[in-house]
Amino acid sequence: MSWPGFVSLGGAWLFLLLVPLVIFYFLKLKRPRMDIPSLALWRSVLNDQRVNAPFQRFKRNLLLLLQALLLICLALAAMQPFWPSGADRAQYLPILIDTSASMGALDTAGGRSRLEAAKEEIRKLIDNLLPDQRLSLIAVSSTARRLTDFSDNKRVLRDALAQIEVSPVASRLEDALRMTQALARTVPVETVVLYTDGNVPADIDFELPFQLNYQKLPPAGQNIGITAINARRSGERWDVFVRIDGSKEAQTTAGVQLLKNGQPIDDEVLSLEPGQSQRIVFHVDGEGPSSLEVRLKPDGFDSLASDNTVYLDLPVGRPLTVYCPPDLTSFRHALRGLKDVTLYPQDDGKGGASSYDLAISDRPSDAALDAAVLVSVGVLPDDLAKLVKVDSEIAEVVDWQRSAPLLQHVLLTDVQIAERPVSAAGVRDRDYEEQGYEILAQGRTGPLVLKKDASGRPSYFFLFHTDRSTLPYRVGFPILVTNAVQLAQAQAGLAEARGQSTGLLAPRTLKSETVYRVTAPDGEAVVSKTNAEGLLSGVSAAQVGRYRIEEGGREVASVGVSLLTGAESSLASVDRLQFKEIAVGASETILKSDRPLWPFFAVLGFVLLLAEWWFFQRRPGGLPA
């Protein structure tokens, strides 16, 4: 059995006021004199046995009793009693509130969302906040946002809680936990409460320095949503692939409508078994740029609305521009056999472009070409000159990254190489990485193929010249060239397009050092400036809809942003969160806070005050009408 506790025991000193109360009460008993015609009747009244009955004796001092009770109530209220909940009492309690997309799911049609359910529970915590307790509200989505400092101001906490809204992004707990860890360095934090629907990654890369109370909210209703959209160019048209997932609750049917530049062009009807997904393919003409919008219209109740609309922007189809010097005959030969490739310089040695989608060259001077993807053959970059030398010995491929896009399906075994890159003494792989290089193929004495990303533009370096190897005679060589072309097509967005998911806008190449205004679907705008390479990055896109990029009031681009998160749309929840060392299970009981009792005593005191007033003002019983 638990006993009430007191926050402010110093309030017990108020009980000493009982002493002057009693003293003043009896001093007050100097009764007012009142002349009456005769005492005869009143004396007989006092001789009546009823007057001297125990209850009547008690009533004589009822005023003192009521006043003493009133004072006791006030003193108890000042001591701020509370009824312990049984849980450990935390003075500083951070509350993490999941605001990811799945928290917007409703339990029933017209019902409340998971976030509203969480707010309801947190509101109880705020209402029962004791004077020495501080709460800090932290909204968790793909990032973490601290809404309040540690505060006991209920109005501030309630206002902050009311302003929390669902962000249609995937949930990620690490940032919030790290933020809480930082808070724990300033105040003693023993327990952190997490309110979520359980739709979070089960494995969390974080070492818990505090106790995590995982409050899992009741599950939402059934949901169906679009979880992926991408397109692949197929000749003159685009094949648009739309993936639709349904939750595990029940079978669902829905209609899917495709709009191109705001005009409906196709629709489909699908039926999903519980927990299954379905892929729908649409065919879209690829002549011009297209802004696609896919709308999902569930036939029944759908708990999450934010995943019912997705956007996809398709670029204009064009041939890939590739630069390859005439000396690299092997590469040019392989490139000629590929479709939609315009090769520069042409066979007659003429022609050229200001920029290329792909540049394959064995000339050090071509490193300055404006190319989206650069493949350098037999050229040692200047920044690697101290790390590696190339001699004329035979080199042998020891291993290579088979999953690297450039080397996919390329077999380098037994390739004879007449140039041998040799790492300088004491140089290790880490030294290349520090220079920004990634080793794709490793020889016995040093790296053979390297990759470097600069401002989003990949560059590949073959430290040996392919013409001095048997690679051009291998089956893998045309595959290698095809991989390079596909990389360039992907870089230029010509081969395929993927839907932009919420979170951050994908980096976009625009004019360098130019200020752009990015307007969100709800009308809020942010101003961002491109870097020297013209890259616009780091713009938050936390809403589903179209973001407009404007330069001086003129729209230069429009980007459709969609939820596109299978985990959020599935509304699946995890019962255990696996941290690095420990696992935290969802609490089976609702978090109960210590219940403050001072309002009860304050109300009781007020009632006693009213009772005292009523008792002495009421019309006594037995009076004639």
Place this chain on the structure above:
Amino acid sequence: METVTASAQFTKLLDNATLSRLEKMRLNPRRRLTNRSRGEHQSGKGGSSTEFVDYRDYSPGDDMRYVDWNIFARLERPFIRLYRHEEEMHVVLLVDASSSMQFEDKFEKARQLAAAFGLMALMGVERVSAYSCNHVGTEPSCMAPCTGRVSRRRLFEFLEGIPAGGDFPIDEAVDAVLRRHRGRGIVVLLSDFLTFGDFQKPLNRLFSAGLEIFAVQILSPTELNPEIAGDLRFVDCENGQTLDISSAGDLLGIYHEHRLALEEELGILCRQRSGRFLSISSRDSLDWFLFDLLKRKGWVQ
């Protein structure tokens, strides 16, 4: 509205209109307690007045002058004619003038009622005497018996001149009056009857003295419906004794029960002695009491 000046009034106690109405009213006692001195009040006994009452059979020795010969001629049996005997009745007015009557016009009301009863008696050619008692140990003030219309002025002057104040309980006042009074008739007791004494003995003595009791209890509105609360110290205005009361508001119910019980007890004591009892408020209308209530209760006719 016509304003009647004080000088035009016959008495300060009652206005002239009331006086003129009272002059036509007579007391209506239940018992016919009269004195042998001749008067206008009809006694219960057979008499020699001219007012016929009844017949009875002749008995040997009866006065032959009262035989109705006409009936004897028709029935051949002698019947004696009976006539009402008219004798004088003594009306005693006893006004409680103690300090307790000074509250809220109680004493004024008592004097007005005494004047009214006295006037009705004088106009009925009864003998009227009046007493007022103030202080214990002193003789009650007395107006000697008088009769007839001419005694009105004397009665009113006595009543107007009664001093207020004192501690004479009404029960002891009755004894003091009976020590001086002689004669049968009616005694009108005008008091609040708030005394520690026992009323049984004085009422018995009044009954034994041949006085029919007309008791009027006059209470003030404060006594009828006290509005008090909290802890108080009551002071008796007559003897200065004190009584501490706690939570007076809670005792009001019991107070009213005791007040009504006293009223009931007085009524029973009076009725057991063929008397009458009424309790009124000092704020009650005089006209209502004299011309409505008394008539309805049969006190006057």
